[in-house]
Amino acid sequence: MTAPTRPPHLTEPRGLRIALIVVALGFLALFLGLPLSVVFIEALARGWEVYVAAITEPDALSAIRLTLIIAAIALPLNLLFGVAAAWSITRFQFRGKQVLLTLIDLPFSVSPIVAGLVFVLLFGSQGWLGEFLQAHDLKIVYAVPGILLATLFVTFPFIARELIPLMEAQGSEEEQAALTLGASGWQIFRRVTLPNIRWALAYGAILANARAMGEFGAVSVVSGHIRGLTNTMTLHVEILYNEYQFAASFAVASLLALLAILTLVVKHLIEWQGKRSIESAGQSYPVAVHAARPAMA
Amino acid sequence: MSLAFSSKVLSGRRATGRRRPGVLPGFGLGTGYAVFYLSLLVLIPLTTLPLKTLELGWGGFWSVVLDPRVVASYKLSFGAALAAAGVNAVFGLIVAWVLVRYTFPGRKLVDALIDLPFALPTAVAGIALTALYARNGWLGGPLETLFGLKVAFTPLGIVVALIFIGTPFVVRSVQPVLEDLEQEFEEAAASLGATRWATVRRVILPAIFPSLLTGFALAFARGVGEYGSVVFIAGNMPMISEITPLLILSRLEQYDYAGAAAIATVMLGLSFVLLLIINALQAWQGHDKRRSA
Numbered sequence: 001m002t003a004p005t006r007p008p009h010l011t012e013p014r015g016l017r018i019a020l021i022v023v024a025l026g027f028l029a030l031f032l033g034l035p036l037s038v039v040f041i042e043a044l045a046r047g048w049e050v051y052v053a054a055i056t057e058p059d060a061l062s063a064i065r066l067t068l069i070i071a072a073i074a075l076p077l078n079l080l081f082g083v084a085a086a087w088s089i090t091r092f093q094f095r096g097k098q099v100l101l102t103l104i105d106l107p108f109s110v111s112p113i114v115a116g117l118v119f120v121l122l123f124g125s126q127g128w129l130g131e132f133l134q135a136h137d138l139k140i141v142y143a144v145p146g147i148l149l150a151t152l153f154v155t156f157p158f159i160a161r162e163l164i165p166l167m168e169a170q171g172s173e174e175e176q177a178a179l180t181l182g183a184s185g186w187q188i189f190r191r192v193t194l195p196n197i198r199w200a201l202a203y204g205a206i207l208a209n210a211r212a213m214g215e216f217g218a219v220s221v222v223s224g225h226i227r228g229l230t231n232t233m234t235l236h237v238e239i240l241y242n243e244y245q246f247a248a249s250f251a252v253a254s255l256l257a258l259l260a261i262l263t264l265v266v267k268h269l270i271e272w273q274g275k276r277s278i279e280s281a282g283q284s285y286p287v288a289v290h291a292a293r294p295a296m297a
Numbered sequence: 298m299s300l301a302f303s304s305k306v307l308s309g310r311r312a313t314g315r316r317r318p319g320v321l322p323g324f325g326l327g328t329g330y331a332v333f334y335l336s337l338l339v340l341i342p343l344t345t346l347p348l349k350t351l352e353l354g355w356g357g358f359w360s361v362v363l364d365p366r367v368v369a370s371y372k373l374s375f376g377a378a379l380a381a382a383g384v385n386a387v388f389g390l391i392v393a394w395v396l397v398r399y400t401f402p403g404r405k406l407v408d409a410l411i412d413l414p415f416a417l418p419t420a421v422a423g424i425a426l427t428a429l430y431a432r433n434g435w436l437g438g439p440l441e442t443l444f445g446l447k448v449a450f451t452p453l454g455i456v457v458a459l460i461f462i463g464t465p466f467v468v469r470s471v472q473p474v475l476e477d478l479e480q481e482f483e484e485a486a487a488s489l490g491a492t493r494w495a496t497v498r499r500v501i502l503p504a505i506f507p508s509l510l511t512g513f514a515l516a517f518a519r520g521v522g523e524y525g526s527v528v529f530i531a532g533n534m535p536m537i538s539e540i541t542p543l544l545i546l547s548r549l550e551q552y553d554y555a556g557a558a559a560i561a562t563v564m565l566g567l568s569f570v571l572l573l574i575i576n577a578l579q580a581w582q583g584h585d586k587r588r589s590a
Contacts, residue, residue, distance in 0.1 A: 034429055100328075104335075114346070253424060256417070
């Protein structure tokens, strides 16, 4: 990672280097730095009291609670899917594997609005299952289950996307060795695979979590915007903003911005840890297996 | 667990006639669960789009998706995404170059900041950008008085929001390729008498071009469907600054489910095409890498 100082014939003239650094930093300051700082400045524009009041009023608290609940349910489901999909794709040869891979990528290129729309078409009052749901007094769209489904739709690829390239690169020799030594499927996964993928797993989980807590478009289609009931934090930000309660809106937004900063910090730590564990594990697999064990105990 | 066990017996212990997917256990469980989950969450819901669209009939479909207001929104969504991805390609390349090749104070912090658009909720980005570029904002005021340039509530604002959203794609695509580039190629070029500019243009740029194109395509694909960061800054005026996702939403709010589904089907089709192009680009990149290794 540390850029070595290059000999003069392999780098650009000093003036050009400085100019490029200035351009790059200027671009990032303008498009990333300024928007991030403006969130906090606007949030505190009317003082601490307004800030605290905005994030402790009942509607804000219920939005925070709903966002946390959704994220808490989505995370284990995403983990399970990510591991299952990555195991299937990287450890086996089968027909339709490419189709499976493409489907996993799909939510990244589908508009969040379309992601929300499909659940309205399925479960809404005019939807396929609308009559059935109404007859049994079940509510999915414009209620919490719909928000969960939309969130799952946009977040499920993250963990699989982190695991697949890593597990592909690692190959399955270690697992095969464990199998010949008589390990059961669960033992192989817990003792061999999991220690090898834990950093990628954590990395995918933190990205999926950030998206789950911050999703806006898909959730806004299925939520119905009922204050205190189906409002997530991002939707609460929107409602306050549209009511011209800018300081309050930015106050809630600042919590989400803090979450984003926290995500970046944790992500950075995971990258650093992951790199270190790869370096310390060495490359021959018995060493890696043994090195991984104490950490699992 | 019983599924995993039986598939282990099938694949590992007993010699069956048909081709086995692999020797490790868990094929049935893993693949079965993944396919089941995907069908429930993605495939079945997505089939509602074309099926709901069918209700309109052929003529109805075309009159919805070729309505002038809808066509204007495609032009805007695709045009703005294209412009933003172009800006991202140029500046993303410079940022990746500077981060990989040069040292300066705060480099690691800047490197970590690149992923901000992945972590910051789009709605937060949207209101922050609007506050910055509105007439009374830090940037909106000076831009209007000095250059007569209006950003917020115009198509230009949409481009600004999409530049924000697309920044990490190009940087994160180009960065690893640039890091892996062997110094020997540049040594060889320099020893053969190439100027620095010729080395950059004819040795380095061709090597990183596929990754640059991939980053561009990813930023473009994301920009076309983007909603959260755009709605606040766009102004949402029909024919001028109304993006396609917003149009889908407004059809839905008017209970025009079939119309919403028709426009969404068009967008979904275009997403598929973009996805295929991105996959092809990534395959090309992998191919190049293998060949040069």
